[in-house]
Amino acid sequence: DQQVKQNSPSLSVQEGRISILNCDYTNSMFDYFLWYKKYPAEGPTFLISISSIKDKNEDGRFTVFLNKSAKHLSLHIVPSQPGDSAVYFCAASASSSASKIIFGSGTRLSIRP
């Protein structure tokens, strides 16, 4: 049972445009959400997070939006740059077991010139 789902395995975006990566979750106990970025042969690196008490969190070119009623979150990257080409993982945890982080299957983002 996949509690965190990333339904798009891949996404191709032109450099300079907006990249939107989507994530859905099923567990209503999740109250903290994270995005990680992974390059080949490296471990994932933390990108941005959001608590369920917020619906938006922004950090430079990266913004995460949370829609609790729809159990949906998205990561916006504006403007997209070549170095953004990587696999992006959405992840979630619940306060009752905050250190147990459940990851989605990832979306491979390719930024084309």
Add this chain to the structure above:
Amino acid sequence: KAGVTQTPRYLIKTRGQQVTLSCSPISGHRSVSWYQQTPGQGLQFLFEYFSETQRNKGNFPGRFSGRQFSNSRSEMNVSTLELGDSALYLCASSFNPTGSKNEQYFGPGTRLTVT
């Protein structure tokens, strides 16, 4: 500050054997989590250790076990290896003193191939 280190980076084993993977967290980090990454499955949570105790566990069979030492270093063991255990095993550490929402820092992983 040195990052999370994992050894070995690559490993080839035969079905039925056992394997031990090692993870050294970032200095000062007391929580260590282990994940299995396979194509199309993303990162699947194996278990998390904090102060030498397993605090959380994922849905993996008992062949997968782990432990944490007093210096926070952690080992993961897989016994009776199966072909399906071939994967990238990632370790992540965080400060996480009270289960608070600290982000995790990942190591480069150990690529295990079972033949």
